[in-house]
Amino acid sequence: MQLARWSIVVPVKTLIRAKTRLAGAAGPYRTDLAVAVASDTVAAALRCPLVARVIVVTADPLPAERLAALGAHVVTDPDRGLNAALRFGAAEALRLAPDDAIGALQADLPALRPAELEVVLTAAAEFEQAFVPDAAEVGTTFYGVRPGVAFRPGFGGESRARHLSAGAKELAPDGIPSVRRDVDTIEDLREALALGVGPATAAVAPLIGRRLA
Ligand SMILES: Nc1nc2c(ncn2[C@@H]2O[C@H](COP(=O)(O)OP(=O)(O)OP(=O)(O)O)[C@@H](O)[C@H]2O)c(=O)[nH]1
Numbered sequence: 001m002q003l004a005r006w007s008i009v010v011p012v013k014t015l016i017r018a019k020t021r022l023a024g025a026a027g028p029y030r031t032d033l034a035v036a037v038a039s040d041t042v043a044a045a046l047r048c049p050l051v052a053r054v055i056v057v058t059a060d061p062l063p064a065e066r067l068a069a070l071g072a073h074v075v076t077d078p079d080r081g082l083n084a085a086l087r088f089g090a091a092e093a094l095r096l097a098p099d100d101a102i103g104a105l106q107a108d109l110p111a112l113r114p115a116e117l118e119v120v121l122t123a124a125a126e127f128e129q130a131f132v133p134d135a136a137e138v139g140t141t142f143y144g145v146r147p148g149v150a151f152r153p154g155f156g157g158e159s160r161a162r163h164l165s166a167g168a169k170e171l172a173p174d175g176i177p178s179v180r181r182d183v184d185t186i187e188d189l190r191e192a193l194a195l196g197v198g199p200a201t202a203a204v205a206p207l208i209g210r211r212l213a
Pocket residue numbers: 011012013014017018019020021022057058059077079080081082085106107108184
């Protein structure tokens with residue numbers, strides 16, 4: 001059987017509004033951290049063999065340039081909120097590759113391992129809609145649909161419950177901690193560092209090391 005290929009849509013908030021829950025801890029490095037975390041997420045997704053392309057949706061020129069340099073296809077966020085940004089990216093995915101599956105992946109997974117994403121994408125291809133709950137089991141880090149299925153992301157706040165009630169299959173097998181470890185707080189960042197983060201986040205972390213200790 002031919003394994004499904006995926007277009008992965010990654011939303012990246014305008015930096016001035018990004019990672020506000022880390023503002024106290026990261027201080028002047030908050031935006032560097034936001035770009036670093038998104039860079040490691042995108043680079044890892046691009047290394048996953050089932051990922052045909054990563055489509056970044058952002059209105060901010062700085063992450064747009066950095067993430068394009070890594071190989072992402074960048075489109076400009078219509079700035080109508082997170083799920084609208086994801087739907088916009090999915091429309092671009094459909095235009096580029098109508099026969100590929102489409103997934104949304106949060107941009108704050110700095111420990112992401114390509115092999116763990118591959119486990120998720122292989123499992124998700126078995127269902128019309130599927131999602132991965134975040135480590136806290138409140139939010140969502142991945143939502144995806146098979147080719148030909150309407151893409152209806154329900155991110156934001158308690159999105160695990162929203163995706164469940166929309167009938168999406170929850171995927172939370174053992175062995176995918178890097179896909180579930182989103183980083184919203186300093187404690188999350190500590191846990192991501194313990195899993196092992198990508199090079200961009202590893203370079204910024206020492207700058208906020210005093211606050212991490
Ligand atoms: N393109 C785009 N991405 C968004 C938008 N809102 C949130 N995101 C992205 O969605 C993911 C989850 O975002 P949030 O948790 O709401 O925001 P955050 O910047 O990570 O953190 P906080 O400011 O602390 O809430 C991150 O990958 C953000 O970059 C939006 O309006 N447009």
